[in-house]
Each structure stands twice: as C-alpha cells, then as structure tokens.
Amino acid sequence: MKKLLLLLICVPFIGAGQIYLGNNQSICEGDSAQLIATYAPGTSINSTGSPILITECDPGAPDLLEIQNVSALPVDVTGWRVIISNNYTNINIANPNEQILSGTMVPGATQYWTDNSTTNYWGSNMMWNPGAYPSFTTWIMLLDNNNNVMDVFVGNWLSTDIDSSAIVTTVGTISLAGHWNGDGIDQTNIGTSLQSFSRIGNEDNDDASDFTILSTSSAITNTGLNLPFSGGGATWYDVNSGQMIGVGDTLYYSPTQSTFIAGVITDSTGQTYSDTMYVEVLNTNISTTGFSLCNGSVVLTAPSSFSTYSWSNGASTNSVLTVNTPGTY
Structure with a gap:
C-alpha cells in the first residue's frame, strides 16, 4: 500500500470518480488479466495515445530527433527505446545504434539526439x-519497455512501403503498419540546416497532419504544440514495480506476482483521476497441503455416502460444497 500511496502522491491534483477499473481479479500464474477502464458520462477522454511522442525530426545537418512527455503525468521510461532508419531505399534496415531510456520524464520533459558528435x-x-x-x-x-510501438515518424516512404515493412531490430522484427496513416511527410521542401518537422496541435493523429516545418528548437516545447494533451485513454501502472504497463481503454497484462494496478486519466481540462484494482496471481505449484485450481479441475472423492468440503475464498467466511456423487467439481 505504501507504493500505491507514493505513486498517487506523485500525480498532482488527482481525483476520483471519473474512472472505474471494476472488481479485483484472480489469475493463474502465466495468464493475463484483462484490464478495462470505464468512464463517468461526459468525461472527455481519447481512446488511444502515448504519453511520450516524437516531437521533432531534423533531416538536415546535423540530423536531430526529439521526444517529449506530452501528458500531464510523470512517466517512467526505463526500458523504452528509440530506433531509427539507416537506408534510403530499404525500409527494413535500422541504424545499429539504439537509445535505451531510463528514469522518469516529468510532464513537458524532452530528450533529443543528433549526429553531431x-x-x-x-x-x-x-x-x-x-x-x-x-x-x-x-x-x-x-x-515502450514491453517493446510495444508507441509512436512513429515517417518521411517520404509511401504507404505501400509502410504497410509491407518488417524492420529487423535488436528486439525482433517490427512493422510500421498500423502506426502511421498514409504516405510519409514530404521531405522535399524542408531546409538543409536547422529546420525540423515539428509536432503541433494537441492530439496525435499518426499522420503528416501532426507536423509542420519550424526552426529546430531542441529541448524546448515547439511553437503551436499545446500541452498537456487531453485524454489518451487510461495510463496503467503496476504499483509493485512502479512501471507504466500500457495506455488505452483496454489492456491485457500478465504480472508475475500479485499486485495493485492503477489506472490514471486526464480530462480535457487537465484534471487527473485514478482508480485501483488488485490482481491476485495464483501459484500453479501450491504446496502439498492443498490444491491449485490453476492445474485443472480438482476431483473430490467421498469415502462414504457424502462428504462436506470447505475452503477459504479470501472472504470473511468459508465456502462450503457438499459432494454426494462421484465426479469432478
């Protein structure tokens, strides 16, 4: 509970009542819990989005890219990574260098890299x-830290190239398909020095409309970029680890141990709300003093005409089952 309190204390002006995560769940170790966020009527929340987005790409000299936390919440980016292209004619070739992130990006924080040594x-x-x-x-x-594609930027590649992409990376083969709409941004008119494709607006459309050409402005918020973005769906956290585990209204998650899950949203006014639930992970190898239903059905055999079996279900009272015929229960 201390970790839960610390997580919520770190989120400014947090409220309750606008988001509901449902009842606690029990899953077998190795299985996934389906996490579903529902919202109070009238809550303005977008259904998808990433709290960290690519906000600048300068293909001139020196080349530069920037990412930024566009949300109203701090985001632990430990294990996130940035990957870039490395060939003009083969979309599937990635640069051998990747940037693996660590630490927390507070709202509005940026990180950028260039090929100026x-x-x-x-x-x-x-x-x-x-x-x-x-x-x-x-x-x-x-x-993100689970190798989910959170955002992409595409310049010049045609939609047919994007849809057929199968990029070889250090974490497997990944496609840009489904993460960018239409052709890439036309790189013909951008200057050769100190001009960037710069993100503007207050939402992510995953297409060329998210960007315009501005003077390169690494490490500061772009002119015309209105932060924080509203909504983006719920942002989900594993309270035990403190890690963000995903974004969206629905998420499948496979914790390795029982944990609280926190879902946090931001409405159109910038107000944040949260709810929590508990996911109990049942051990598939329970001790010899009992049985685990994760291993399948338990056969209860009555030595005489009937027997009564009792077990704890975690509530204040025990559940009771009367067995009067052979079989599986």
Missing part, C-alpha cells in the same frame, strides 16, 4: 537528408 550524440551518423522520394527517406520508432 559533440552534442547529445546518437552514436553514429543518422542517415537522413532533405529531398524527394525515392532518393531520401526517414523513419523513427519509439518503443
């Missing part, structure tokens, strides 16, 4: 350039 160095050349398709192309991919 003296400033926030990516670790190698970022193979991007202004110009037309098919001579020049770009993509950026942001993954």
Whole structure:
C-alpha cells in the first residue's frame, strides 16, 4: 500500500470518480488479466495515445530527433527505446545504434539526439537528408519497455512501403503498419540546416497532419504544440514495480506476482483521476497441503455416502460444497 500511496502522491491534483477499473481479479500464474477502464458520462477522454511522442525530426545537418512527455503525468521510461532508419531505399534496415531510456520524464520533459558528435550524440551518423522520394527517406520508432510501438515518424516512404515493412531490430522484427496513416511527410521542401518537422496541435493523429516545418528548437516545447494533451485513454501502472504497463481503454497484462494496478486519466481540462484494482496471481505449484485450481479441475472423492468440503475464498467466511456423487467439481 505504501507504493500505491507514493505513486498517487506523485500525480498532482488527482481525483476520483471519473474512472472505474471494476472488481479485483484472480489469475493463474502465466495468464493475463484483462484490464478495462470505464468512464463517468461526459468525461472527455481519447481512446488511444502515448504519453511520450516524437516531437521533432531534423533531416538536415546535423540530423536531430526529439521526444517529449506530452501528458500531464510523470512517466517512467526505463526500458523504452528509440530506433531509427539507416537506408534510403530499404525500409527494413535500422541504424545499429539504439537509445535505451531510463528514469522518469516529468510532464513537458524532452530528450533529443543528433549526429553531431559533440552534442547529445546518437552514436553514429543518422542517415537522413532533405529531398524527394525515392532518393531520401526517414523513419523513427519509439518503443515502450514491453517493446510495444508507441509512436512513429515517417518521411517520404509511401504507404505501400509502410504497410509491407518488417524492420529487423535488436528486439525482433517490427512493422510500421498500423502506426502511421498514409504516405510519409514530404521531405522535399524542408531546409538543409536547422529546420525540423515539428509536432503541433494537441492530439496525435499518426499522420503528416501532426507536423509542420519550424526552426529546430531542441529541448524546448515547439511553437503551436499545446500541452498537456487531453485524454489518451487510461495510463496503467503496476504499483509493485512502479512501471507504466500500457495506455488505452483496454489492456491485457500478465504480472508475475500479485499486485495493485492503477489506472490514471486526464480530462480535457487537465484534471487527473485514478482508480485501483488488485490482481491476485495464483501459484500453479501450491504446496502439498492443498490444491491449485490453476492445474485443472480438482476431483473430490467421498469415502462414504457424502462428504462436506470447505475452503477459504479470501472472504470473511468459508465456502462450503457438499459432494454426494462421484465426479469432478
């Protein structure tokens, strides 16, 4: 409970009553709990979104990319990673260097990298350039700590290229399909120096409309980017670990031990609300003093005409079952 209190204390102006996570759940170890957030009538919440987004891409010299926490909540980005393209004509080739994140990004915080070896160095050349398709192309991919694709940026690649992509990364083969709509942003008109495709607005549409061309402004919020974004669905946390485990109205999660789960939302006014539930993970290898239903049905054999079996269900009273015929219960 101390971890739960610490998590909620870290979220400013948190309220209750607008989000409901439902009853506590019990699952067998290795199974998944389905987490569903429902909202009070009139609550303005978007159904999808990531709290961390790609907010700038400068394909000039030096090349640069920026990410930012666009939500109203701090986000633990430990284990998140940024991956970029490394070939103008083959969409499936990724740069051998990846940025693996750690720590917490507070609301509005940014991180950026360039291929200038003296400033926030990516670790190698970022193979991007202004110009037309098919001579020049770009993509950026942001993954969470479970290797889910949270955001992408695409420059020049056609929708057919995106839909058929199968990018080889250090964490497996990943497609951009379903994470970007339409063709990539036209890189023909951007300048060769200190101009970026810069995110604007107050929502993520996963297409070229999210960006415009502005002067590069790494480490500060872009002109025209209105923070925090409202909604984005519920942001889910495993209270035991303190890790964010996903974003959205529905989520499947497989904890390895019993834990509280917190769901947090932000409404259109910037007010945050939360609810919690408990997921009990049942041991599939319970001791010889009892049985685990995770291993399948338990056969109860009555040595005489009938027997009465009692077991604890975690409530204040025991459940009782009377067995008067052979069989499985």
